[in-house]
Amino acid sequence: APSLVPSVPSGLKAEGMVVQGEELQTGGYSVKPPYFKLVWNESKAPQGVRYYNVYRSESSKFETGPGTLVGSTTEQVFVDCVLEQGKMYYYRVVAIDNWDNRSAGSPALAVEVK
Numbered sequence: 001a002p003s004l005v006p007s008v009p010s011g012l013k014a015e016g017m018v019v020q021g022e023e024l025q026t027g028g029y030s031v032k033p034p035y036f037k038l039v040w041n042e043s044k045a046p047q048g049v050r051y052y053n054v055y056r057s058e059s060s061k062f063e064t065g066p067g068t069l070v071g072s073t074t075e076q077v078f079v080d081c082v083l084e085q086g087k088m089y090y091y092r093v094v095a096i097d098n099w100d101n102r103s104a105g106s107p108a109l110a111v112e113v114k
Contacts, residue, residue, distance in 0.1 A: 006045035006095035006103040014111045035081035043095035055092045064105045
């Protein structure tokens, strides 16, 4: 297996936060507010990036692991909808390549659901 790991996902940001209003139709599912989209820049790996894991915590200093994993995606976008208004959440993204090598976690992004 190649020993080069994927580059760290960069540019992590939240966009399109909706706390009230219409449901979002995505991937054949209906998502009720509050929800928002996380987006980031593509990670690079010599053997290709297969998917991204998205991690969430209510603490800014958290480890990426099974206890904080909220989902996986093959795109550089993730819709998070299991949120409570008035809370602060922190996110990190990890890239996984075609040989299961993992990048380091992205810098934590803080998102407050108002």
